[in-house]
Amino acid sequence: MHFWVIVDMSTLSSMNTDIQVRKVGGMLEPFSPDKIITSCMNVGASFVQASSIASEVAASAYDGMPTKEIRTAVYEKLSSLDPSMAEQYMYRLHMSVKTSKTTLEPFDARKIAASLTRETDLDQVYAVLIAREVEKELAKMHLKHVTAPLIREIVSVKLLERGFESARARYTRLGMPVYDVKRLLEHSQKINHGVLYNPETVHKLMADQISREYTLLNVLPNELADAHMGGKLHIHDLDYFSTRPMGFCHDLRFFLKCGLKPSGLDDSTAVSGPAKNPEVAFLHAIRVLAASQTNCSGGQGLGYFNVYLAPYIRGLPYQRVKQLAQMFVYELSQMYASRGGQMVYSSIDLYPGIPVLLSDVPAVQPNGVVDGTTYSAFEDESLILLEAVIDVCAKGDYQGRGFNFPKLNILLTKEAFKKPVMERVLSLAARRRTPYFMADRTYLQHVLSYHSCSYLMPDVKENLGDFMLDNYPRGGCMQAVTLNLPQIAYEVNGNDDQLFELLDFWIKRARDILLLKINLMENNLQSGLLSFMAQKISERERYLEPGKQNHAISFVGLNEMVKAHTDCDLSDEHGLDFATAFIQKMQETVKQLSDSSGLNFVMAAATSNSFSHRMASIDRANHPKAVVHGAGENVFYTNSFRLPDTSGISLDDSLRVESVFSPFMNGGVLSSFRLDDRTPDALSFNIMKVIANTSVQYFTFV
Numbered sequence: 001m002h003f004w005v006i007v008d009m010s011t012l013s014s015m016n017t018d019i020q021v022r023k024v025g026g027m028l029e030p031f032s033p034d035k036i037i038t039s040c041m042n043v044g045a046s047f048v049q050a051s052s053i054a055s056e057v058a059a060s061a062y063d064g065m066p067t068k069e070i071r072t073a074v075y076e077k078l079s080s081l082d083p084s085m086a087e088q089y090m091y092r093l094h095m096s097v098k099t100s101k102t103t104l105e106p107f108d109a110r111k112i113a114a115s116l117t118r119e120t121d122l123d124q125v126y127a128v129l130i131a132r133e134v135e136k137e138l139a140k141m142h143l144k145h146v147t148a149p150l151i152r153e154i155v156s157v158k159l160l161e162r163g164f165e166s167a168r169a170r171y172t173r174l175g176m177p178v179y180d181v182k183r184l185l186e187h188s189q190k191i192n193h194g195v196l197y198n199p200e201t202v203h204k205l206m207a208d209q210i211s212r213e214y215t216l217l218n219v220l221p222n223e224l225a226d227a228h229m230g231g232k233l234h235i236h237d238l239d240y241f242s243t244r245p246m247g248f249c250h251d252l253r254f255f256l257k258c259g260l261k262p263s264g265l266d267d268s269t270a271v272s273g274p275a276k277n278p279e280v281a282f283l284h285a286i287r288v289l290a291a292s293q294t295n296c297s298g299g300q301g302l303g304y305f306n307v308y309l310a311p312y313i314r315g316l317p318y319q320r321v322k323q324l325a326q327m328f329v330y331e332l333s334q335m336y337a338s339r340g341g342q343m344v345y346s347s348i349d350l351y352p353g354i355p356v357l358l359s360d361v362p363a364v365q366p367n368g369v370v371d372g373t374t375y376s377a378f379e380d381e382s383l384i385l386l387e388a389v390i391d392v393c394a395k396g397d398y399q400g401r402g403f404n405f406p407k408l409n410i411l412l413t414k415e416a417f418k419k420p421v422m423e424r425v426l427s428l429a430a431r432r433r434t435p436y437f438m439a440d441r442t443y444l445q446h447v448l449s450y451h452s453c454s455y456l457m458p459d460v461k462e463n464l465g466d467f468m469l470d471n472y473p474r475g476g477c478m479q480a481v482t483l484n485l486p487q488i489a490y491e492v493n494g495n496d497d498q499l500f501e502l503l504d505f506w507i508k509r510a511r512d513i514l515l516l517k518i519n520l521m522e523n524n525l526q527s528g529l530l531s532f533m534a535q536k537i538s539e540r541e542r543y544l545e546p547g548k549q550n551h552a553i554s555f556v557g558l559n560e561m562v563k564a565h566t567d568c569d570l571s572d573e574h575g576l577d578f579a580t581a582f583i584q585k586m587q588e589t590v591k592q593l594s595d596s597s598g599l600n601f602v603m604a605a606a607t608s609n610s611f612s613h614r615m616a617s618i619d620r621a622n623h624p625k626a627v628v629h630g631a632g633e634n635v636f637y638t639n640s641f642r643l644p645d646t647s648g649i650s651l652d653d654s655l656r657v658e659s660v661f662s663p664f665m666n667g668g669v670l671s672s673f674r675l676d677d678r679t680p681d682a683l684s685f686n687i688m689k690v691i692a693n694t695s696v697q698y699f700t701f702v
Contacts (some may be wrong), residue, residue, distance in 0.1 A: 274368025408435030602667030
């Protein structure tokens with residue numbers, strides 16, 4: 001026999017509407033029969049049953065009635081229907097949530113629905129439906145406390161079950177597994193060069209995980225995120241992609257003339273005026289590098305370091321100059337505070353004398369004075385400071401070890417190479433395997449300055465000539481994206497037309513990533529996130545202008561691509577010819593992107609074992625005929641157009657290959673040559689060979 005309870009909803013909805021009930025905290029709120037209906041239905045009661053209970057409770061409600069009394073009444077009426085429903089009802093009332101704000105709050109499904117509509121733009125009907133489903137799932141677990149991450153996990157599952165994949169990506173929680181955090185804390189990690197294992201590094205690595213997930217899930221379009229994870233391309237410094245540019249090369253004259261704001265703001269850190277004495281000038285140089293590293297993910301460079309500081313050492317004895325150089329080098333090698341406990345990843349460009357570009361430019365002198373005296377008047381001081389830096393680096397630290405930072409870049413021309421100071425440079429190179437050498441090439445821009453080991457600063461022609469003083473040439477690589485060339489070859493099965501079509505496709509996907517980066521950095525500059533880079537150098541220009549930076553497209557595994565596609569490699573004439581045509585086509589496509597957009601899209605040769613290993617590992621697992629080097633977990637592709645170290649080619653052959661491809665790299669490339677004889681005479685001979693007989697732009701001997 002069935003008994004039907006007929007409920008007049010109009011009567012229910014209007015009953016006791018003026019009654020105020022008292023919450024646990026003492027606050028009053030209107031009595032709501034609808035809440036009772038919802039709560040009862042959430043534990044399994046039918047609509048008719050829930051409405052009947054709400055009607056009975058409403059009939060006995062009175063002004064100021066405690067909510068606890070209402071809940072007791074509902075519990076008793078549910079018990080008479082089904083004890084299990086009553087138990088679930090009481091459980092839900094007592095279930096609390098450990099929130100991300102480190103507070104305990106009563107569970108409320110309405111908050112789930114509200115957060116869904118706020119964070120994902122999901123229709124409210126679906127948001128309420130999913131919130132109820134989540135509440136039912138939690139009720140089955142009979143937990144006294146639930147966590148915010150658990151709730152989000154269950155919500156994400158429900159979103160996926162209903163096909164809301166994009167909403168799930170926006171709603172999911174970012175973070176690390178507990179196991180991974182535990183390992184970070186308990187086991188020393190293998191970390192990149194220049195980063196030490198310490199609490200700040202552990203904190204950085206945790207944050208890196210969140211930043212990478214955020215970028216892949218919420219910043220990059222799905223197809224581009226998939227391309228990175230699938231090894232088709234590699235987005236450099238993904239940890240910082242959404243927050244900051246990569247490397248930067250600074251014009252120290254701006255800070256020597258105008259003073260230094262380490263945060264870029266007037267009301268944050270202490271502000272320094274133009275340096276009046278040598279110590280302050282050198283400290284300004286140090287702090288520019290340190291301050292900018294908080295705004296950049298890659299290396300920081302100072303162009304024409306010894307030239308711009310030459311006016312500040314005039315009249316000083318050599319021992320005093322050497323002490324200043326020592327202070328500078330030690331500070332950068334011991335400034336154990338940047339980006340998770342990393343030393344400042346820095347480089348300085350040194351010139352044997354005064355470059356033609358600066359010879360007629362008025363020099364910035366102590367106290368920011370510019371009186372018309374040009375840098376050509378300070379050539380002797382420039383050479384003295386170069387000698388001092390070289391001598392400090394040759395001696396090493398207290399234990400005799402070489403300094404990791406700053407990295408030294410020596411700008412060379414045939415004339416500069418004849419200067420007596422080069423004997424000291426060669427002696428240092430023989431002993432320490434530093435510095436790096438930069439050759440003056442007609443195919444490169446007028447302002448020659450490298451940062452982050454291989455990236456060139458952008459060519460800003462309007463900053464040259466008569467405008468050199470007021471415009472402060474500066475800049476760097478905003479972002480780099482590396483293409484996996486071997487994977488392209490695997491997918492076309494020897495078809496040349498398809499190979500070049502696929503190359504064009506992936507170059508344009510790299511462009512899309514770089515354009516996205518520009519927009520992100522423009523937003524970050526306007527929001528104040530990049531305060532150092534946002535400071536004004538004129539009424540119309542900020543220190544960093546995203547559109548004027550270089551946007552680098554790099555590649556990995558040219559040698560392996562040629563091998564997979566032609567069965568030759570770069571040591572073979574046919575393979576080298578095919579590779580040259582391929583890179584020429586790549587350069588033409590990149591140039592077209594620049595011409596059509598007005599932006600500086602460039603080709604660069606990034607060097608890193610990490611991404612070449614990542615791409616090779618992915619391809620070995622997915623392509624049976626993958627051409628990889630190494631074995632086990634140590635497989636890799638060769639960087640850019642390098643030949644494998646096992647090829648055993650001579651220095652002359654290596655120079656020939658590097659000379660073919662270097663002119664295509666208008667975004668920078670570091671060439672490393674193996675040299676068994678490291679005596680100063682041998683180094684001198686081979687440096688002159690590189691300068692006079694090749695097109696190599698930036699090189700070192702290992």
